[in-house]
Amino acid sequence: LMLLVQPLNFLGFVYREIKQSLVDMEKMFELLFVGREIDDSPSARTLEVRDAAIEFKDVDFGYEGNRQILHKVSFRVEPGTKVAIVGPSGAGKSTISRILFRFYDVNAGRVTIDGQDIRDVTQASLRAAIGIVPQDTVLFNDTIRYNIAYGRPGASDAEIEEAARLASIDTFIERLPDGFDTIVGERGLKLSGGEKQRVAIARTILKGPQILLFDEATSALDSKTEKEIQASLSEVSQNRTTLVIAHRLSTVVDADEILVLDGGRIVERGTHTHLLEMQGQYAEMWARQQEAATYQEKLEQALT
Numbered sequence: 377l378m379l380l381v382q383p384l385n386f387l388g389f390v391y392r393e394i395k396q397s398l399v400d401m402e403k404m405f406e407l408l409f410v411g412r413e414i415d416d417s418p419s420a421r422t423l424e425v426r427d428a429a430i431e432f433k434d435v436d437f438g439y440e441g442n443r444q445i446l447h448k449v450s451f452r453v454e455p456g457t458k459v460a461i462v463g464p465s466g467a468g469k470s471t472i473s474r475i476l477f478r479f480y481d482v483n484a485g486r487v488t489i490d491g492q493d494i495r496d497v498t499q500a501s502l503r504a505a506i507g508i509v510p511q512d513t514v515l516f517n518d519t520i521r522y523n524i525a526y527g528r529p530g531a532s533d534a535e536i537e538e539a540a541r542l543a544s545i546d547t548f549i550e551r552l553p554d555g556f557d558t559i560v561g562e563r564g565l566k567l568s569g570g571e572k573q574r575v576a577i578a579r580t581i582l583k584g585p586q587i588l589l590f591d592e593a594t595s596a597l598d599s600k601t602e603k604e605i606q607a608s609l610s611e612v613s614q615n616r617t618t619l620v621i622a623h624r625l626s627t628v629v630d631a632d633e634i635l636v637l638d639g640g641r642i643v644e645r646g647t648h649t650h651l652l653e654m655q656g657q658y659a660e661m662w663a664r665q666q667e668a669a670t671y672q673e674k675l676e677q678a679l680t
């Protein structure tokens with residue numbers, strides 16, 4: 377009987393391994409090709425990034441049928457500056473990031489990078505120019521080193537460690553049982569949302585793109601984690617054209633311009649100080665979040 381059971385056990389093991397690898401691959405494809413129904417146009421050229429200026433000009437967009445999600449959205453992100461998009465849930469913030477990464481094409485208006493319409497360039501060159509830190513980062517069932525190196529296959533250990541340091545996740549990694557060789561992911565050590573996002577930031581630092589798209593996680597973070605993510609984000613966005621989709625206003629205080637989106641329309645825009653002076657929707661959101669932050673800090677203090 378043992379002769380029969382052992383190979384079956386082995387087959388079971390092989391089956392589970394293959395199944396898990398397929399799950400990994402599926403996740404990777406989801407990550408890379410979410411909603412990708414768009415093909416390169418036959419005359420598509422390589423995107424030539426010079427200063428990395430982004431422009432949305434009168435963009436109208438709807439996912440399907442006649443429900444329009446974005447209405448005449450126009451803004452510019454000047455080279456090396458940071459623009460943040462804030463607004464209530466469902467306003468269309470993440471839709472803007474999906475359009476920039478060209479998961480979808482606009483219905484009207486246009487999106488350009490250094491004057492080149494993103495519909496006229498190859499998707500490979502567009503996506504090579506943009507580093508995304510998504511809301512929910514996919515980790516592979518592999519070492520943390522591999523997960524960071526994924527940003528630039530072939531990176532040296534020294535480069536990986538430097539990226540981890542800049543993303544302020546190095547101390548956390550050094551405390552793990554096997555350091556950079558610790559297996560993470562579904563079958564390994566599970567990381568918190570904030571830790572995963574810092575792995576994504578380290579990946580992006582390694583990739584070194586000229587444009588950065590940061591989709592902040594909606595999930596609440598404790599104030600320490602939030603500060604750490606904040607620090608690594610400002611590190612990675614230095615001298616890069618950055619678009620931040622923000623859920624917490626503390627993330628956007630230093631942005632060169634903040635766009636307040638509501639119902640798919642930009643209803644207010646300006647710097648943090650300017651928007652507070654306007655005493656409109658942004659000022660109201662700020663007051664509410666300040667209250668919530670004070671309450672959270674008190675709660676954290678009481679619990680420690």
Ligand code: ATP
Pocket residue numbers: 439440445463464465466467468469470471472594
């Ligand atoms: P949140 O702060 O909750 O993440 P958001 O401002 O990022 O919200 P979006 O995710 O851009 O909002 O969604 C804007 C609108 O588009 C919502 O009404 C949403 O239901 C709709 N929507 C988003 N994704 C799709 C999709 N794949 N197909 C159809 N409608 C969608």
